[in-house]
Amino acid sequence: MSALSESRNPGATRSLQVVATAGHVDHGKSALILRLTGMDPDRLAEEKRRGLTIDLGFAWTALPSGQEIGFVDVPGHERFVRNMLAGVGPVRLVLFVVAADEGWKPQSEEHLQIVDVLGAHGAVVALTKRDLVDEPAIQARTLEVRGRLEDTRLAGSAIVACSASTGEGMEQLIGALDHMVGNAPRPDSTGRPRLFVDRVFTIKGAGTVVTGTLTGGPIAVGQEAEVLPPGHRARIRGLQTHKRSLEVAQPVSRVAVNLTGLPTSELERGDVLGLPGQWRGTSVFEAWVRPVRGLDHPLTHRGAYKLYAGSAERDARIRFHGASELRTGERAFARITVSRPVVLDLGDSFVLREAGRQQTVAGGEVLDTDPPARPGPDPAARLRARIGLDRATLACRTVIDRGAIRTPEIAVLAGVTPEEVAAHGAVRLEGWLVAPDVLQGAAGELSAALRAYHSKHPLRPGFEVSEARVLLGQHHRVLSDPGLAEAVLGSLAASGAIVREGAVVRLPEHRASTTGREDADRLVAAVEGGEPTPPTVRELVAAGFGPELIRAVCADGRLVRISQEIVIGPTMLARAEHLVRAHGAPPGLTVSGFREALGTSRKYALPILEFFDASGLTRRQGDVRLLRAR
Incomplete structure (x- = not known):
């Protein structure tokens, strides 16, 4: 240059x-x-x-x-x-x-x-x-x-x-x-330039220069560039190909890039020069691996290898999926961990050499640059499904494997637009790309939970949005992100699968009637107004409060069913528990003593004490109740 x-x-x-x-x-x-x-x-x-x-x-x-x-x-x-x-x-x-x-x-x-x-x-x-x-x-x-x-x-x-x-x-x-x-096949232009640096030097009066083979897309004078894996930024001051200065360099070509704002000490062979935010280094990736022909020994998990990809060299360890070793003539899927991040793209080829023997032993093709932390029950099947796919379909497969991906991430991971991925089946939701099965599963899980909730609490309008978010996170780990959970709830509401009213969600067919709520209020008032000797269930039914209403109000926690015939309010129950805790130490609490302290009759005192026995708060010893030791 x-x-x-x-x-x-x-x-x-x-x-x-x-x-x-x-x-x-x-x-x-x-x-x-x-x-x-x-x-x-x-x-x-x-x-x-x-x-x-x-x-x-x-x-x-x-x-x-x-x-x-x-x-x-x-x-x-x-x-x-x-x-x-x-x-x-x-x-x-x-x-x-x-x-x-x-x-x-x-x-x-x-x-x-x-x-x-x-x-x-x-x-x-x-x-x-x-x-x-x-x-x-x-x-x-x-x-x-x-x-x-x-x-x-x-x-x-x-x-x-x-x-x-x-x-x-x-x-x-x-x-x-x-x-x-x-x-030769035309170069695959993804709009993501990637220059594999193979030389770094300084020219007097010009400054730092890197050279390499440019693929993926053009770069231009004046653009800001990013050098990975370190992540340094610099401005492109000049470009040359074959000693001719250019404003724009196209792939595939040998290019010399003059950079400003970055000393040569910050650069080395194996780095990648690209545009900011378009690439990311990875220390773990998945690929298929094939030993070279004529290899006289197997590749194993225990081996120490060197990985060569682009112009980069890294120490590497291999973990085969479904095999402990690999021999010539075979092929296997593997998870490869490298000593320092390397910038890879889907479909990149690489070479493996044994670190000790300095012998080329295998090569392979990158299938996933950001694999899930847990390989899953059948990682080989997951990776097999990725072979032979075009870039957009492969990106959609990545969304399916993860469950969901933030929209800006897909360009970095696969070099495609969100629109392309959505056209292949992924669902776009407020800054996310979501796998269809995750959305369908979330809808099914939430509908089932709401159905059970409405059955148990027919007088309530529904449950809180915060509860719905927690439920979604339990259904699929990726939905534990509050923003994604909110987007999924919005999508389900828009589709009519659920109804969202303020901070409450419900099924479309569920209606908590105003009349039912008024009846519940009257029932609670009747019971609490009669304490400490409230009306019995038989008396409440005779007064027009149906058994279903009594069950629903108790299920809501507004009343407590002590026995088949006795219901009381939470306040009376709390007073009774306080008395038991205060007087339940030896010599214990008699039914008559408890009755007098609570100001009620034996008809209520005995069922309440039996309720505490059943709940584990007390135990009966002869004619007295003692607090149960914890």
Whole structure:
């Protein structure tokens, strides 16, 4: 990035493609890139001195079709596989290099394993150094390579014999690259740009610069950017692609970003640059995992692994769902925990290497970036239901798995709009997206509770809204959020499932009649007015108070049924209990003593004491009552 201050083309919104090299050390990857582009990708002095690519190199060219491509040249030596992964991680087009004079080598195999599990969208195989071997050897090498590619994503790729030294076969190689790029799937633009940082440096007079592969959406000069996982904010001062300054950089392309307000000490390879609030780092995610072919030992829960995703590297632990180990040829769902947050998207591919052996052992695809804290009774089934879904359907599946999600969260979790998720079945409620079964279950649970309540308390209009919120939270943990519970109540009221009147909710068919309430008031007055010798149940019925009314008023707690024939008010009951507690110590309280103290007759005193016996307050010992020991 040599001329950040040069004039920009305001209308330039260049769409490019990025191709990563792969292959064994010293098979001629860098020489081939130099021949294709005229640029030496080896930028480090040590690389030039040793003739060995150590870190990532970058170059670019225009193809005959006019399509521009950028190359990420990766090291081939086994000691630098982690650097190779940082470069190839975000890239899905591959130039795979095999030397015709040496053929397939160990790092050829490991690099193939890596690009295979990362999900290459296209590849061209360059059979380099063809000037060093004869035609029969070229044919033999071609057959060998074709066999090695079988049962991988690179099967059927064009294989072109060429020489970076003489130029032989280069025209055919360029044609194959042009065909691959022209037939590559168009980049998935979610409107959420994500640049995987692979270099961080400073330019005098310009400041902090990061480079990486941009996917997901465009970024523009003047925008505020967020660097994750640390969460630092900075302003985009300048953009360059292929040393041309731009106002807007488009995916998929190699981009250099000049940032203001952020020192290089706050940045590192593996960070992600995006727009504020669009991404979030995660330390736990769920995925399907597949061991690489030919792995001679199983993956286990006890293993220590390195995760490579985008340009990031993290220590990782794996917990398989429904299995304790995983062997080559198998596939399993897993929960993966990483040492530091990593920025992932649904559908991202990743690589796992064993930390101890420094060996690539598996790859996989992200199915859930924010899994539920409790995996549930059948997490494998839950994850299996997510495979093959488009982004909006997958987002709706996320809502179903959680029960409900705040509306702004869905864009961060899945990169889709609330409208798209609602179109796939989720229900929008006042800042929330809710699973239909949660709403239906809440309606059923609340209706059943209200039905029972109305049956028990026919004279009451309904129960308090606060009680309804508690009930909803017990039905589904996500409904314990007061705001969501309120939104659900509002939705149920709007649909006619319940009626909300002020602070009370009821079923539509329930009516607590005014006449019934007036009758209840008269009944309470009749009983309390007759205390301490209130009318008996028989006398109350004779006075016109029906048995159902008496039961309903007692169920409401306005009266207490002491026995089949005796009802009293709560005040008289409280006085009676106070007397028992005051005089229930040895030698105890006799019926006559209790009767006199309460100012009533034996007809009432004895049933009240028997009521206290039954409730556990007192116990009878001979002719006296004693407080029961607690």
